[in-house]
Amino acid sequence: MRGSLSDVQVIFGEEFRREVSRIAYRVMTLLVPALLILGLVTVPVLQGVTAGGGGPAGPALLGYVDPSGVLEPVRNTPGLVPFGDLQAGVNALAADEISELFHVPGDYIETGRVDWYRHEGGLFTTLDLGQRFSDILALAVVADRVPPEIAERVEMPADYEIQEIDSEGQLIEDPRTAAQEVGGFLVPFIFAILLMISIFTSSGRLLQSVADEKENRMIEMLVTSVSPFSMMTGKVLALGAAGLVQITVWVLSALLIGPRIMDQIPGAGDLAIGPGLLVVIIAFFLAGYFLFAVIMAGLGTATASAREASQISAIVTMPAVVPIWLSAIIFESPDGTLARVLTFIPLTAPTTVMLRISAGEPSFTDIAIGFVVTMAAGVALLWVAARVFRAGLLLYGQRMSLRLVWRAMRQAG
């Protein structure tokens, strides 16, 4: 006769096969790579559309009419197109030969007034062009009146070089660029969301699977073949493995396709996912899934129907969303009391750790404690859930009262 390990293997194989052959699972798994591929295809197209605004394709040309003569010193600036009179400039704008047209009247020095002609509806795409013309004007005004080096400072008053210090006041060598900062924030943040989705999907599937078997009256046949504990372990492992496959596909596709998308966006950061982050993502997926899975399995047997179980599960999963609600505070102070407390509470730990990694560099100790409390809570709840499972699985169409749960826990095995 086989041992319970073989039982777990049989249940694992069956549940895993059943889960990965579900259309919804396949669609969900392939959704992230599909969206990334879509991004890869559409980003260059969108780049073309946004760069051009409502004007001509290619680099933006700024037309001007200059009765004031102020722009004379900078007339050879690339991208500037002078026009002798306003009508000629307007015609060129209408014909999309230039992106914008600026009219600098004779009393400009006294009034500062400049007339800006542009295509209708182009406000958001051409504001930066207005700024560019403004910079050129600033340079033009002082060009002949101050030494060249001063003129250069007027053109570019500050070339920022950011110096970062650590918590002890020491200068950090080779600090990240702003673009890298965005990438460093975005990657863990996206993964915090994906992690949450995957945990909820996988553990929700477990709840569905248990509730289905209960609702389909099949559980009674199953428990005469295998122990409730083997059955639950097989299910938890199978659906966890299916979730892990899913998140692995997501991570791999992000690793392969993400950088290519970022290459398409000038100035965008590097979306590389470091090995440390990968380990944290996988570890917290496993711990988070394990914890929520055992809760869901317990709920699946303790409630009357699959529908009711999913309603109650929404309440249980709410704590995992709390850190997202409080993300503004966590981002503001990633090592603050609130962020740390949420890291040490099992149900909120997985999401909080991801958010804290997005916003800063939480200490290894905090991450380790978060992982341990989540796993420990999972093990403790597994003990409870296996007992509730046994007591609850035969209560067809009945709700399980807290009294029954308590009694089930007291009755060993």
Place this chain on the structure above:
Amino acid sequence: MPTALEVHALNKRFGDRTVVDDVTFSVDRGEVFGLLGPNGSGKTTTIRMALDIVRPDSGSVVLLGGAATRQVIRRVGYLPEERGLLRKVKVLNILRYLGRLKGMSSAEATERGAELLHRVGLYEHRDKRVETLSRGMTQLVQFCASLIHEPELIILDEPFSGLDPLNVQLMKEIVRDQQERGATVIFSTHIMSDVEELCERVVLIADGRLLLFGNLNEIRRGRGANGVRVHAGNVPPGLDGKTRYTGRDGVFEFPLEDSVTPESVLQGYLDAGIAIERFELMLPSLNEIFIEEVSRARQP
């Protein structure tokens, strides 16, 4: 005689309600045994306690000669009263899965599953999802699942409910096949004609208490005759008005009462000079015993 199941002084309460009250009986190996009782009498709870699905409050169970451990329970085939299969799974796949959970290899379970589907006439449906089958067909598939690992003990809880007469007949034939193979079959029911047809021994439970236990024929004989059935051309003049309508020409039944005894009926025929083709004592039917026992047990 080695036993397939022994339950001793089983008790179970759910809340304030006693569901099984001091029930003791045993089932011999190789017999077809009837577990009888009205709805809600505690039959299913007794079975669940025998299979360690529900723990008794007190009492003991000996299953296939030992404690009801997981390994021993695996040698039992069980068709629960609460029936159903995963709806999205294909018929042969679910049989293979359940077979593997009983310790069979995948190939064995597939082969045996296909064999059983042939036997119940559902082989053509092997690749269909369970949800496409009718309720009766699903029940047959689940019946196959309970037999897939050739169990030593087969427990069928209300196996014929919801089935058409043809499928009932088919299941009865398979039950007899299983007995010939050497398996013990316990089936719980409240349909007495099925029991009379299949079982040698029975236990009757009502409101959780054991009312009768033993050999079916002995129980009936123990009750004594309750009438006389005579196959003859007519009714003697002295016994006119004492007959019960049977609906069959030339068959007359005389319920026994103080003035009507088997001897007086026979004497009446002899005196009247009417030829008798057949003369038999009528034993009470199981149905009558069932109604009488349960009614008596429920009297305040």
